[in-house]
Structure formats: C-alpha cells, structure tokens
Amino acid sequence: MRLDRAVALVALLAAGCSRPPAGPGAAAPAAAPPVTVVKVEKRPVKRVVEQPGAVHPFEETVLHARVGGYVQKLDADIGTRVTRDQVLAELAVPELEEEFKQKEALVRQADAEVTQAKKALAASAAGVAAAKAHVVEAEAGLGRAQAVYVRWQSEAERIGRLVAGGVIDTQTRDETLNQLKSAEAGRAEATAKVTSAGAAVAKADADRDKAAADVAAADARLDVARAGVRRTDALRAYTRIKAPFDGVVTRRTANTGDFVAADGRHGLFAVARLDPVRVVVNVPEADAGLVDAGTAVSVALPTAGAPVSGKVVRTSWALDPGSRTLRTEIDLPNPGGKVRPGMYVVAKLTAELPAEWAVPAAAVGKANDEPVVFLAEGGKAVRVAVQFHRGDAQHTQVRRYRRPGTADWTDFTGAESVAAPAAAVTDGQALP
Template identity: 30%
Template sequence: MSQETIDLSPPPSRRSLGLPAFLGGAILAGLFFAGALPRWRAQAALRADTEELSVPRVTLISPAPTRREVGITLPAEIRPWQEASIIPRVTGYLKRWHVDIGTKVEAGQLLAEIDTPELDQELGRARALSAEADSRLELARSSAARWKELVKNATVSQQETEEKVNAVATGTSALEAARAEVRRLEELQSFRRLVAPFEGVVTVRRIDVGDMVSASAQKELFHLVQSKDLRVFVRVPQPSTSIVTNGQVATLTVPGLAGRAFRAQVVRTAGALESSSRTLLTELKVENSSGEILPGSYGQVRFESRGSGEHLSLPANAFLFRAEGPQVGVVDAQGKVSLRSVQLGRDFGTTIEIAGGVSAGDRVILNPSDSLVDGSQVRVAEPTPSGKAAP
C-alpha cells in the first residue's frame, strides 16, 4: 500500500502576495510620470513663451536736458545798399566813355556820351514844324481880328467870322502839340549823356567807342553800386522766427575776414513765410564805410536769443509722424502706453529738440512700432547703449 505525502506548510499570506503587485504598479507609475513630465513642462514653457510674445518688448528712454548755444547762425547774402544798371534811352553810337570798372563816381558825373544823328534830325524837323505852327497861328489871329471888324459892317457873314475865330483855337492847339514834341525830343536828346544816378563805384562796363546802342535792346552799358552801407539778407527758419525783431542787433562774419565781426541791425522782415521753404526773409543793414566787405559776398549772421538755453531733446527714432502730427509713446509704471503729441524745436539730425508735450521724467519708447496705439500693454527691455535708459 502506497503512502501519500501530505504538505503540512502554511499557505502564503495575502501580504506576501501584494508586495510584488505594489512594486510593479510603482514602477509603471514612475515610467508614466517620467514620460509625461517633460511633455507637461514643454507645454507650460510654450504657454509662457506665447504669453510673453503677445506683449511687445520695448526699450525706454527719458528726454535728456541739453544746453545748446543760445541763438542761431544763418547763411547770409550781402548786397549793396543801392545798385543800378545804366541802360541807354536813345539809339545811336557810343561817342566816348569816361569811366571804367572800379572808378568811384559822384552823383551826376558823366559816364559816357552817345552820338545820335537820327534823333538830331527828328529834333530839327520838330522845331521847324513848331515854327510853322507858330506862323499859322499868327496868320489865324490877324485874320480873325479883321473878320471881327468886317462883321460889324455886315461885310462878311457871321459864319465866316466864327470860322476865323475857331481857326485861332485850332492853330493854338497845333502850336502846343508841336512845342510838346520839341520838348520831348530835347529831353530825349539829353540822354545822350549817361550820368551816374548816385555816388558809388562802377562795377561793370559793357560798351566801347563806336559800338551801336539801341533803346529797344535794353542792354546794360554800366553797372553802378553804392556800398558805404550794405543790405544783408537771411532766411530765418519758422521755428526761429520768434527771436528776430525789427531793430534787433546781430553779428555778421565774412569768410576771408577771419576774426572780424561786424554789427548788423534788422531793418525789416517780409512779414510772411515763403510757402516753399517755410522761411522768413529778413533784411539787415551793415555800415561799410571802410569798404572791407565786398558786395555780393557770402556771410553768416548770428542772432542771439533772449530765452534760456535749457531744452529737452529725444533721439530722432523716438518719434511717430502721423496725420495728428508728431507723437511719442510714454509708458507708465504698469507698462501701459500713452500716445502724446509733441511740439518740435530744432532738428539736430540724430536728436530733435522738444518745445512741449513731455517732461524730463517721462519714459519714452525708443523705435516705436507703427502699429502702436494708445492704451497698449508693453514690457520693458534692457536698455540699449544708444541712449540713456529710463529708470
């Protein structure tokens, strides 16, 4: 008879069976989290980047107080106080000239003489016609006197008498016309002598002996200038017109006269800006009795300002130029943009002077976007070395 072996060892407990299951679940969970965590981190980073990129990043700069030279220096055109082109009034041939370029002349001094044979003949004919008209008038007067006596005796008719009297009036008018023609030609003949209209210096002579001159050609024979006083013309830009007033004293400098400064006084302005250049034409007077300054020269005039030299300025790339005028974007402590209109002063190229609209403590956006609008939210970036960053 066989014997059966009976296993009398106790059965495995439930605790011993759960440990391997727990370890397996922990391993699976670890593997799951190990794979999902980088993805969650990538998604969180993407959301953060998206939110960051949705808010523009800007660089801020504050208006810088600058002290410029008080006043303005402008190019100037120097002209003589008086100048005249001597043009012939008669037709003929130049008989002789008495002055040349550089000659100082007095008012009324003879410059040249013109031979006018045709005009002389016209004048002789006019004088003969005047004498003929005078003779006819005398005959008409004597005839009228006789007819007045004869009409009293009814020897002649009243009609004939009135005709004789009217002939006297007609002859008088004809004589006056003939005499007027003589006076006109005599006055015209006086222009055979070319004389200086004022004291000055001859700067041009364009004629020589024997040359034909014509009244209709309007050819300049001499040019005369008076330079004891000079007219100086400058064009003042619109932003600087407030510093220019009648009677104001300015300083004139001329290339070639190094170290010399001449007193110039404003005598008048155009009173309106030229639409093409937006400048105010201004005339100044300069005393030049020594003759150091030559008319026609180029110079520079400096106007001194009566105001302060403290001004604010911003880089030229901080401005928005729109239909509303020049604007800047100012950012507050919460990063909110406020668009402000500003008044511009002088343009210095890289920087522009500000006459109003911002203060020294404002934080202004550098290189603002064209799409920038009022109320936009921005983030402040690190300052660039191109300018002074706002705090």
C-alpha cells in the same frame, strides 16, 4: 576644495603685489556729477540761429541805351565811383539832332500861324462892327422913308377931298398920288437895305467865329509842335548815359565807336549802390517763424574785423519753394566801402521767445530715441517722455509729459520738479 580656495587666494595676492604703483601724476577716477532737483518754472529763452550769408549791393542797376547810336565818349570804367546824374558815356545820333532842328522850325511856323490867325480874328471883329453900323444907317434911312411915305399919304388924302369938293383939279391929285407911290417905293428900298445890313452882320459874325476857331486850331498846332520839340529833346537827353545814384561802376561792356541798339538786351554799365549794403541770409524752415523785421543780429565778416551788430530790416515772408528757406536781409552802413558785394558772412540771429514752463537744458535726456525728463516724485526719479518747444544753452521750454505705459499727455503746471543732469539719473533712482 579648501586647497583650491587657498590657491586662488594666493594668486589674487600675487596679482595685487605685482600691480605697478600709481604715479604721482595719475588722474583719479572721474566723480559722477551731483544730481539736483529743480522746480519747473516759466522762463523766456533766447534762440540763436547761426547761418552763413553773403553781401549784396543795396541796389544794382544795369544801364541800357534808350536810343540807338555810336559811343562817342566814355567817362567811366569799372571801379569808378560816381555820383547821381554823373555822365558815364555819350552817344552820337546825328539824325536825332537834325530832327530836333526840324521840330524847332515847326514851332516857329506854328507860332507865325497863330499870329496870322489872331490878326484875321481882329479883322473879322472890325467887320462885325462895320456891319452893325450899316444896320444902324439902314434903319435910319427906313425911318426917313417911312416919314416921307406918311407925309405923302396924308397929302394924297387931303387933295382927294379937295378934288371931290371941286376946289382943285384932278391934275394936282394925280401928281400927289405919284409922289405917294414914290415915297412908298423909297420905304420899300429902305426896308430892303435894313434886311441886307442884318444879313451882313450875320455873315460878319460867322466870319469872326471862324477866325476864332482858326486861332484855336493854330494854338493847338503850336502845342503839338512844342510837344514834338520836348519829345525830341527828351530823346536827345538819352544820348547821355547817367548814373542813377551814388555808387560804383561794377561792369562796362561798351567801347568808343561801338554801335549800341535800343533793344534793351545788352547793358552798357552796371552801377551798384554800396552804402549801405544788404546782407542776405537764408534761414531754414525750422527757424523761419522766429525771424522778423527788428530781430537782433550779429554779422561777422571774416575780412572786416569785429562782428557788427544790427537788426533784420526785411524778410521775404514766404519761403523759397526749392530750398525751403526764408530770405532775410540786414542793412549795414558802409561809408568807407570796406564791405564789398560777394563777401562771405556769418550771421547770428537772436530771437527771444515768450516765457513758458522750462527746465534746465541738462535735465532733458534721451531714451530709445525719445526725449525724456526725470520727475522727482516721492523721493525717486520717474522717467517720462516729454514734448518741448525750444531752448537755449541754459534752459529748454517744455509742454507736456507722458508716463510709461500710457498714451495720454499731461500738461506741465509748474508743480513738477525734475532731476538734473539727466545723464546721471536712472529710472527709480533715489533723489536727494
């Protein structure tokens, strides 16, 4: 037995002597990182969401023909920088020009009818005045006839008394009665003339009212004719295809001489507004709640130099049902036009979360696919499962912890301390 031990000792010594010496450049074994104990404290954290995106025009409008016609002239092509209301193409529509001339002629005709109707109204007003003058004249004649009647009536009564007294003969009485009858007939005639003159006034009033209605109708026809001219002139304006805003023509599908229909199916041009541009980033569902208008963002364009700082301007608020992502848009100034639609970008969105109980990021480890931390209790490390919010490169916000063998969760209160880094700690290890 002693012999065997001696042989083994000799073998070990021989092996030690045969090991090659370490070279001068050999690295020393890596030392384990020191374990520290830190208090749980409330800290805000910054969450950085990095996602690819793409550049889009701020606006892009497809221009269609409003009236059918032939392309008479093209004034723009793809790549042409245009300003608002600049003419890009002109259409030839001869029948529309003829219709415009016809509408103008109808306006002149309606204007003449208004003049004619107004003159007829003036004549009717003069007729009313004349009829009223005839009424005055007839009433004056009636007054004279009434006076004559009264005179002969009084005379007839006087003569009758004289005849009864035997002063004069009956012949004089008969002549007086005849004069009375004549005066009575004259009075009746004058009364009829007054009635006739009144009827003439009523007719003149009716004629005047009709003439006024004719003037109103003529004015209405003139308004209709003018509206027709304006409508046709508006259609004529559509023969000039204009840019809706300052931008660049990105697509052209028409050629000189082409017939274009006003069916809205085929656009003649596409014009894009490129200052500013929209950067569109689709944020995953897990981070969608962190992004809102005003969120700080850094946009890196591989072909445009240094990253550009900006803010989120708008989001779709609702997630896309297919991709479960939130459409997020950032507006970037582009005065020189260096940034072009379709460019690839990488956007870093930084959201600052409110302060919560937090531990160093290195204090969170994993055991059995479950996040854990090591509480410092009684000078020893106690491994507990942990629930956390979010974190950044330095700190992780924690919510609750659960001790081994229990089902209840305990909220962090700030009285706890944890050991870090978790990778260098074992359950039950003595802590400094």
